[in-house]
Amino acid sequence: xxxxxxxxxxxxxxxxxxxxxxxxxxxxxxxxxxxxxxxxxxxxxxxxxxxxxxxxxxxxxxxxxxxxxxxxxxxxxxxxxxxxxxxxxxxxxxxxxxxxxxxxxxxxxxxxxxxxxxxxxxxxxxxxxxxxxxxxxxxxxxxxxxxxxxxxxxxxxxxxxxxxxxxxxxxxxxxxxxxxxxxxxxxxxxxxxxxxxxxxxxxxxxxxxxxxxxxxxxxxxxxxxxxxxxxxxxxxxxxxxxxxxxxxxxxxxxxxxxxxxxxxxxxxxxxxxxxxxxxxxxxxxxxxxxxxxxxxxxxxxxxxxxxxxxxxxxxxxxxxxxxxxxxxxxxx
Amino acid sequence: xxxxxxxxxxxxxxxxxxxxxxxxxxxxxxxxxxxxxxxxxxxxxxxxxxxxxxxxxxxxxxxxxxxxxxxxxxxxxxxxxxxxxxxxxxxxxxxxxxxxxxxxxxxxxxxxxxxxxxxxxxxxxxxxxxxxxxxxxxxxxxxxxxxxxxxxxxxxxxxxxxxxxxxxxxxxxxxxxxxxxxxxxxxxxxxxxxxxxxxxxxxxxxxxxxxxxxxxxxxxxxxxxxxxxxxxxxxxxxxxxxxxxxxxxxxxxxxxxxxxxxxxxxxxxxxxxxxxxxxxxxxxxxxxxxxxxxxxxxxxxxxxxxxxxxxxxxxxxxxxxxxxxxxxxxxx
Numbered sequence: 001x002x003x004x005x006x007x008x009x010x011x012x013x014x015x016x017x018x019x020x021x022x023x024x025x026x027x028x029x030x031x032x033x034x035x036x037x038x039x040x041x042x043x044x045x046x047x048x049x050x051x052x053x054x055x056x057x058x059x060x061x062x063x064x065x066x067x068x069x070x071x072x073x074x075x076x077x078x079x080x081x082x083x084x085x086x087x088x089x090x091x092x093x094x095x096x097x098x099x100x101x102x103x104x105x106x107x108x109x110x111x112x113x114x115x116x117x118x119x120x121x122x123x124x125x126x127x128x129x130x131x132x133x134x135x136x137x138x139x140x141x142x143x144x145x146x147x148x149x150x151x152x153x154x155x156x157x158x159x160x161x162x163x164x165x166x167x168x169x170x171x172x173x174x175x176x177x178x179x180x181x182x183x184x185x186x187x188x189x190x191x192x193x194x195x196x197x198x199x200x201x202x203x204x205x206x207x208x209x210x211x212x213x214x215x216x217x218x219x220x221x222x223x224x225x226x227x228x229x230x231x232x233x234x235x236x237x238x239x240x241x242x243x244x245x246x247x248x249x250x251x252x253x254x255x256x257x258x259x260x261x262x263x264x265x266x267x268x269x270x271x272x273x274x275x276x277x278x279x280x281x282x283x284x285x286x287x288x289x290x291x292x293x294x295x296x297x298x299x300x301x302x303x304x305x306x307x308x309x310x311x312x313x314x315x316x317x318x319x320x321x322x323x324x325x326x327x328x329x330x331x332x
Numbered sequence: 333x334x335x336x337x338x339x340x341x342x343x344x345x346x347x348x349x350x351x352x353x354x355x356x357x358x359x360x361x362x363x364x365x366x367x368x369x370x371x372x373x374x375x376x377x378x379x380x381x382x383x384x385x386x387x388x389x390x391x392x393x394x395x396x397x398x399x400x401x402x403x404x405x406x407x408x409x410x411x412x413x414x415x416x417x418x419x420x421x422x423x424x425x426x427x428x429x430x431x432x433x434x435x436x437x438x439x440x441x442x443x444x445x446x447x448x449x450x451x452x453x454x455x456x457x458x459x460x461x462x463x464x465x466x467x468x469x470x471x472x473x474x475x476x477x478x479x480x481x482x483x484x485x486x487x488x489x490x491x492x493x494x495x496x497x498x499x500x501x502x503x504x505x506x507x508x509x510x511x512x513x514x515x516x517x518x519x520x521x522x523x524x525x526x527x528x529x530x531x532x533x534x535x536x537x538x539x540x541x542x543x544x545x546x547x548x549x550x551x552x553x554x555x556x557x558x559x560x561x562x563x564x565x566x567x568x569x570x571x572x573x574x575x576x577x578x579x580x581x582x583x584x585x586x587x588x589x590x591x592x593x594x595x596x597x598x599x600x601x602x603x604x605x606x607x608x609x610x611x612x613x614x615x616x617x618x619x620x621x622x623x624x625x626x627x628x629x630x631x632x633x634x635x636x637x638x639x640x641x642x643x644x645x646x647x648x649x650x651x652x653x654x655x656x657x658x659x660x661x662x663x664x
Contacts, residue, residue, distance in 0.1 A: 049641070063640045074640070193619040270632070277609035278619060287525040287610060294641045300602070302639065306632035308395045308404070309381070 018141075018227045019104060022128045023079055025231060026108045027060075029126070029238040030077045033110065034062055036242045037075070040249055041067040046075065051292050055082040057104075061295040065302070069119070069253045073112035074298030080105050084131065091285050100134045107145075108238065109282075111299040112245075117265035118255040120151035120158070120200070121272065122245045123299070125282065126234040128227075143230035144207035147241060148185055150200030150272060152265040154321045158248045159201050163331035165244035166204045169236050173229075174216050178332075181206045186328040191275050198325040199275045204237070264318050266305035273304055350473075350559045351436060354460045355411055357563060358440045359392075361458070361570040362409045365442065366394055368574045369407070372581055373399040378407065383624050387414040389436075393627040396444075397634070401451070401585045405444035406630030412437050416463065423617050432466045439477075440570065441614075443631040444577075449597035450587040452483035452490070452532070453604065454577045455631070457614065458566040460559075475562035476539035479573060480517055482532030482604060484597040486653045490580045491533050495663035497576035498536045501568050505561075506548050510664075513538045518660040523607050530657040531607045536569070596650050598637035605636055 034046050044067030052058035059078030064070050081104040088103065089096050107127030114121065126145035133139045149162050163182070170177035185205035191197050212218075212226045276283050276299055286296040312318035366378050376399030384390035391410030396402050413436040420435065421428050439459030446453065458477035465471045481494050495514070502509035517537035523529045544550075544558045608615050608631055618628040644650035 065640065072638075072640070193625045266635075273605060273636075273638075274609065274629075277606065278616070284610070293525050297606075297638065298640050300638035302637065303598075304605075304636040304638070306404075306605075306629065306634060306636065308397065308406070308630050309626040 018225075018231070019106065019128070019130065022231055022234075023106050025235045025238070026077050026106055026126070029108050029235070029241075030060065030062065030075055032239070033241055034064075034075050036246055037064065037070065037073065037112065040246050040253075041069045043068040044070060049295075051295065053080055053082075053290075053292065055080075055290065057081050059292065059295060061292070061298065063298055067115075069114055069116070069249060071113050071115040072298075072302040073110075074295070075108070075110045076295050076298065077108050078106065078295070085289075088289060091289070094131075101139070102132045102136070104130045104132070109299075110241075113269070113301045114249065114253070116253055116255055117152045117257050117261040118155070118252045119249050120149045120245075121269075121301070122150070122241075123148055124238070124241055126238050128231070128234075141210065141227060142207075143209045143227075143234060145234050145237060146181065146185055146203060146205030147237060147244065148189055148200055148203035148205065149245075150268075151321065152268050153261070153317055154201070154324055155252070158252070159329075160331050161248065162201075162203065162244050165240050166237065167332050169240045170204065172217065172236065173233050174213055176215075177206075177233075178204065189275060191271060191279065193278065194271065194274070195326065197271070197322065198328060199272060201324060201331075202328055263305060264312075266301075266303055267307060267310055268321070269301035269304045270306045273300055276300065350557075350563070351438065351460070351462065354563055354566075355438050357567045357570070358409050358411075358438055358458070361440050361567070361573075362392065362394065362407055364571070365573055366396075366407050368578055369396065369402065369405065369444065372578050372585075373401045375400040376402060381627075383627065385412055385414075385622075385624065387412075387622065389413050391624065391627060393624070393630065395630055399447075401446055401448070401581060403445050403447040404630075404634040405442075406627070407440070407442045408627050408630065409440050410438065410627070417621075419621060423621070426463075433471070434464045434468070436462045436464070441631075442573075445601070445633045446581065446585070448585055448587055449484045449589050449593040450487070450584045451581050452481045452577075453601075453633070454482070454573075455480055456570070456573055458570050460563070460566075473542065473559060474539075475541045475559075475566060477566050477569060478513065478517055478535060478537030479569060479576065480521055480532055480535035480537065481577075482600075483653065484600050485593070485649055486533070486656055487584070490583070491661075492663050493580060494533075494535065494576050497572050498569065499664050501572045502536065504549065504568065505565050506545055508545075508547075509538075509565075510536065521607060523603060523611065525610065526603065526606070527658065529603070529654065530660060531604060533656060533663075534660055595637060596644075598633075598635055599639060599642055600653070601633035601636045602638045605632055608632065 038045055044064050046062040046064045049061040051061065057080035059076060062075045064073045081102060084101045084103055086096055105127060107125060109125045111123045112121060124147035129142050130138055131140040167178040181204035182202060185202040186198060188205050189199040209230050210226065212229050216229060218229055283296055287293065312322060370377055376396050378394040378396045381393040383393065389412035391408060393406060393408045396405045413434060416433045416435055418428055437459060439457060441457045443455045444453060456479035461474050462470055463472040499510040513536035514534060517534040518530060520537050521531040541562050542558065544561050548561060550561055615628055619625065644654060
């Protein structure tokens with residue numbers, strides 16, 4: 001383990017062993033995913049920016065640009081903490097106790113924008129959150145996460161492969177997870193100002209998970225506590241990223257495309273910007289609570305086009321994508 | 333007067349003569365400004381989309397694209413009204429009366445994105461708002477507006493010309509207007525998540541203006557009521573747009589530029605997108621209260637670039653622009 005990594009692990013230690021365990025999971029995922037993306041790209045390498053947050057903690061921002069395959073992408077981890085503020089409680093919809101207290105969070109956040117319009121954009125985020133009272137005792141802890149796909153052209157077998165991969169992971173933990181988390185995802189990534197058009201074709205999304213759910217499936221290796229169950233689930237989903245996404249990239253990265261395909265990709269990237277800046281809770285929360293702007297906004301696509309009232313021709317390949325964003329489909 | 337225009341005027345009439353007068357001002361400004369921009373461009377013409385709003389009213393969206401000079405721009409008018417909702421009162425920070433009532437608004441909103449990175453982007457907005465009680469009596473009326481400039485390269489004489497033009501207009505109405513409204517503008521167009529960097533070099537901005545201010549300067553032609561004073565001020569500012577902006581465009585539209593200049597313009601356009609989607613009250617209010625999305629988002633630039641942590645070289649022309657956005661200057 002490098003010194004840098006130890007330092008970040010130490011940031012978790014005042015808050016007990018489970019925080020430290022989750023940090024280890026997150027940093028391992030970050031390493032594995034970055035390696036897999038670099039191999040797939042074959043040219044570009046991630047650069048790493050380590051940053052610190054004045055109020056507590058920091059992060060490792062890893063960015064890849066100008067690759068053979070990836071035009072821009074970020075795979076970021078952060079371990080952040082601080083005193084509870086009223087603004088934060090309001091954002092979390094928790095009534096202020098007036099007793100002070102503190103919070104801690106650690107997560108992985110990833111967005112990849114490929115060059116080729118036939119390769120989808122992908123996003124994932126896995127995070128753990130803890131709140132403490134004034135005596136530094138844990139008073140709340142929850143987990144959230146998910147992975148979702150944003151294609152520019154709909155290739156049905158890719159959509160099925162992506163969803164099937166996460167269904168398989170979900171089924172190892174709970175028979176209802178895939179159906180529930182797929183629905184949560186479809187209901188979250190919505191441009192309400194665009195006739196409820198989804199950002200893409202979804203995936204899974206879950207939040208505020210605290211307890212072992214009834215009928216949970218788990219082996220002793222998957223942990224004996226509520227937190228261990230959700231850590232293992234986050235870890236398994238995070239590891240599935242490689243299968244779920246990179247297999248699609250390998251299949252499509254050499255697909256021929258022309259200027260019109262690229263224009264369409266840039267117009268759809270505009271919708272991605274709109275969702276992230278207008279609706280995404282994480283982005284807005286980060287920007288309004290003194291998060292590191294450059295790390296948060298690495299999610300924005302490299303080149304974007306905003307055309308007035310652009311409407312693809314009904315029945316075209318472009319229109320097919322829009323229709324599936326307007327009406328989410330069951331893929332598996 | 334065309335039938336279409338009469339129809340929009342009629343939309344104002346239930347609410348008394350002053351609404352109708354303001355609508356006339358707005359539509360005249362829209363016509364004059366569009367003609368001036370078309371002459372300056374020499375190639376592209378505005379297309380007009382007339383739209384109606386289910387809850388009441390509608391607008392005339394005029395868009396210019398692919399010109400010799402203007403890459404994308406919109407000059408929109410709207411006359412909209414409806415029943416007061418709690419969401420609207422909350423947005424306006426007015427406590428709910430529980431007695432119903434209605435509202436009416438009419439305004440002009442303009443954003444022009446030129447091709448040449450040495451020609452600035454410009455925005456202006458002039459609007460009138462009325463609230464009525466359940467008996468359709470006016471219970472509140474206010475005016476707001478302003479014009480601001482977003483250059484990509486700082487050309488000091490252009491900045492001075494722009495500010496001087498509005499100072500001259502302001503001075504015809506009140507000795508403090510320019511200083512006050514320049515400051516309000518500098519304090520409004522702020523990317524708080526970017527170290528309080530301003531969107532551009534400002535101009536003037538005013539809001540919630542109800543009464544004739546003490547020491548107002550006005551002639552009988554400028555009206556004898558509070559509303560007439562503010563209508564005349566809005567009209568004078570709107571008419572000054574042509575001098576303030578088009579003279580700059582004429583001077584710079586043939587300036588030589590290269591790929592690096594264009595890249596920098598696209599990066600700065602990214603900041604424009606960030607401000608409009610994260611912070612601009614009008615944009616967010618419109619998108620969240622069922623405004624016409626395509627008319628609201630015509631403000632977004634045609635092509636945009638988001639690069640991770642791009643920092644211009646200290647002392648470069650690009651850096652000079654950033655510095656003046658971080659530290660607003662007194663131009664006149």
